[in-house]
Amino acid sequence: MTLASAVWLSSARHIRGVVRSPWTTIISLVQPIVWLLIFGSLFSAVSRIPGFTGGMYLAFLTPGVLAMTGLYAGGWNGMYTIIDIDNGLLDRLLASPMQRLAILLGPLAQQAVVVLAQSILILCLAWVKGVSFAGGVPGYLVMLVSVALLSCLIGALSNALAVIVRKINVLVVAVQFLVLPLTFTSSAYMQLNLAPGWIQAVSKVNPLNWSVEAAREALGASPDWGQIGLYLGMLSVLLGFALWVATRAFRSYLRSQ
Amino acid sequence: MTQAEAAVAVRDTAAARPAIEVAGLVKTYGRDVRALDGLSFAAEPGKVFGLLGPNGAGKSTTVKILTTLSIPDSGTARVAGFDVLAEASEVRRAIGVVAQRTAVDQMATGIENLAMMARIHGLRGRELRTRVDEQVERFGLGEKAKLTPYNYSGGQRRRLDLAMGLVHRPRVLFLDEPTTGLDPEARIGLWDEIRTLTREDGLTVLLTTHYLEEADLLANQLAIVDRGRVVASGTPAELKGELRGDAVHIGLDSAEAAVRAAAQLADEDVWDVQAEDAVVHLRTADGARALPRLLSTVDGVVSATVNRPSLDDVYLRHTGRAFRRGNAEGEAS
Numbered sequence: 001m002t003l004a005s006a007v008w009l010s011s012a013r014h015i016r017g018v019v020r021s022p023w024t025t026i027i028s029l030v031q032p033i034v035w036l037l038i039f040g041s042l043f044s045a046v047s048r049i050p051g052f053t054g055g056m057y058l059a060f061l062t063p064g065v066l067a068m069t070g071l072y073a074g075g076w077n078g079m080y081t082i083i084d085i086d087n088g089l090l091d092r093l094l095a096s097p098m099q100r101l102a103i104l105l106g107p108l109a110q111q112a113v114v115v116l117a118q119s120i121l122i123l124c125l126a127w128v129k130g131v132s133f134a135g136g137v138p139g140y141l142v143m144l145v146s147v148a149l150l151s152c153l154i155g156a157l158s159n160a161l162a163v164i165v166r167k168i169n170v171l172v173v174a175v176q177f178l179v180l181p182l183t184f185t186s187s188a189y190m191q192l193n194l195a196p197g198w199i200q201a202v203s204k205v206n207p208l209n210w211s212v213e214a215a216r217e218a219l220g221a222s223p224d225w226g227q228i229g230l231y232l233g234m235l236s237v238l239l240g241f242a243l244w245v246a247t248r249a250f251r252s253y254l255r256s257q
Numbered sequence: 258m259t260q261a262e263a264a265v266a267v268r269d270t271a272a273a274r275p276a277i278e279v280a281g282l283v284k285t286y287g288r289d290v291r292a293l294d295g296l297s298f299a300a301e302p303g304k305v306f307g308l309l310g311p312n313g314a315g316k317s318t319t320v321k322i323l324t325t326l327s328i329p330d331s332g333t334a335r336v337a338g339f340d341v342l343a344e345a346s347e348v349r350r351a352i353g354v355v356a357q358r359t360a361v362d363q364m365a366t367g368i369e370n371l372a373m374m375a376r377i378h379g380l381r382g383r384e385l386r387t388r389v390d391e392q393v394e395r396f397g398l399g400e401k402a403k404l405t406p407y408n409y410s411g412g413q414r415r416r417l418d419l420a421m422g423l424v425h426r427p428r429v430l431f432l433d434e435p436t437t438g439l440d441p442e443a444r445i446g447l448w449d450e451i452r453t454l455t456r457e458d459g460l461t462v463l464l465t466t467h468y469l470e471e472a473d474l475l476a477n478q479l480a481i482v483d484r485g486r487v488v489a490s491g492t493p494a495e496l497k498g499e500l501r502g503d504a505v506h507i508g509l510d511s512a513e514a515a516v517r518a519a520a521q522l523a524d525e526d527v528w529d530v531q532a533e534d535a536v537v538h539l540r541t542a543d544g545a546r547a548l549p550r551l552l553s554t555v556d557g558v559v560s561a562t563v564n565r566p567s568l569d570d571v572y573l574r575h576t577g578r579a580f581r582r583g584n585a586e587g588e589a590s
């Protein structure tokens with residue numbers, strides 16, 4: 001079996017799973033919608049803060065909400081691998097000719113599809129609420145790509161953790177532990193020139209921030225494509241690293257059993 | 258040599274070679290658990306090889322190493338002629354695995370589960386569909402095959418599991434305690450199925466079990482595993498043959514009577530005399546004939562049984578523990 005067809009088979013299996021049991025996907029949509037609607041109106045006064053240049057706050061918030069959706073989806077992604085471990089399927093696949101990389105990419109591909117679908121729904125909602133972007137189609141595409149990259153890179157790490165700890169509750173703690181600091185050292189909710197200097201410094205190495213910044217830049221009236229390329233490039237490199245970590249984690253899984 | 262003769266010659270040399278060769282496997286977990294402690298055996302092709310041992314003996318660990326799911330600390334293992342470490346991909350292509358716990362995709366129908374395994378092994382198109390249908394038929398899944406395993410009984414799920422291990426026609430099939438947790442009827446059905454398997458295509462089966470009767474019934478060759486080592490091996494008949502004579506159990510009215518009786522009986526033509534509570538166990542050449550004479554020498558007899566040697570006795574002899582006790586220990590760990 002070629003790697004390509006193995007990846008396709010593995011992805012199709014995971015996508016079929018979420019299509020047949022869509023509840024997690026549906027419930028995980030509630031959170032971003034609440035952020036968008038509640039935060040969007042609660043903090044609409046933000047746009048009047050001196051120094052805020054983001055325009056309408058809801059429009060400023062939209063790329064942030066999408067990136068947060070990708071971040072959470074990625075964080076929870078290891079859950080699917082833990083389910084596979086618990087029902088013995090991971091072992092079955094590891095003892096079969098299916099390539100390890102294909103086994104790993106299955107849940108990530110599923111997640112990319114889910115996150116893209118959710119993003120499009122959220123964008124429709126934002127549009128209904130009067131949000132529009134000067135950047136047009138290229139801007140939207142960059143936003144979707146940056147969200148997908150972020151969520152896959154977090155997802156790969158989540159899967160690595162999953163095969164090592166094999167417990168859903170540890171995964172939950174890890175996600176909770178990670179999400180808040182990543183959020184508040186990014187420009188997801190607030191423009192960073194209004195934040196303390198140390199937060200601005202930390203944000204430079206925060207992939208959530210790269211994703212949000214790439215999207216905002218591309219959605220603006222005159223995008224700086226060099227900057228966008230840099231952010232997407234850094235996200236891709238980090239994704240490659242995360243995949244490498246995950247394959248190492250699979251090896252340690254075999255050693256431990 | 259004609260082509261047909263050459264083919265036979267090739268098959269014969271292939272057949273001469275063990276399908277599974279295990280030498281000196283050691284596997285430890287952490288500091289204290291020595292799951293395998295120098296395990297060795299060889300399984301002939303086209304036969305059912307049974308690994309019999311109580312829970313915790315190291316059977317599943319052995320299966321995991323042989324199916325490339327675990328890495329041993331030391332020792333070597335070859336499956337279908339391939340080294341499990343150096344040639345893991347070749348091993349994975351040659352084997353079918355049915356693990357101790359059922360492993361099916363709960364979100365996929367029976368047919369989709371089977372098709373996935375077939376695809377992974379490179380089948381496609383019409384051939385794939387034929388194979389999948391074959392398995393559905395063979396394992397009696399019928400209309401259930403169109404539903405997800407949520408709708409199956411435990412036995413049906415296990416049968417799907419088994420079908421997934423076989424759909425690609427492996428050369429070596431691993432069955433780790435395939436009948437544990439099945440109801441008696443399903444168990445007997447599965448036994449029939451396993452016996453049929455080896456008759457076709459020279460499939461080699463490695464079966465682990467902690468049921469003595471199952472090993473006795475299914476295995477052509479047997480290795481008794483205890484604490485990570487093989488303590489005895491051979492055909493079930495050979496193993497039982499090692500024990501000379503029949504087992505006689507005489508029940509008495511008290512434990513003291515049993516001790517007294519054991520002392521008296523020791524003078525007769527018997528051996529392995531043991532008193533356990535109010536029962537005396539012993540062995541003698543022809544149990545049925547010896548019984549009246551034995552019973553007349555002791556007082557307070559309430560019951561008596563004579564048994565042909567069983568694997569129970571083999572296990573007791575090689576490990577010094579009754580099989581059931583070994584089990585209980587394993588369960589506690």
Ligand SMILES: Nc1ncnc2c1ncn2[C@@H]1O[C@H](COP(=O)(O)OP(=O)(O)O)[C@@H](O)[C@H]1O
Pocket residue numbers: 256257286290291292310311312313314315316317318319587590
């Ligand atoms: N992943 C593991 N981590 C730690 N100990 C293990 C692991 N797997 C098995 N063991 C231990 O190794 C021993 C052998 O287990 P196993 O091979 O499952 O026995 P069996 O299949 O014969 O019941 C047992 O003491 C068991 O507790």
Ligand SMILES: [Mg+2]
Pocket residue numbers: 313316317318357433434
């Ligand atoms: Mg076991």
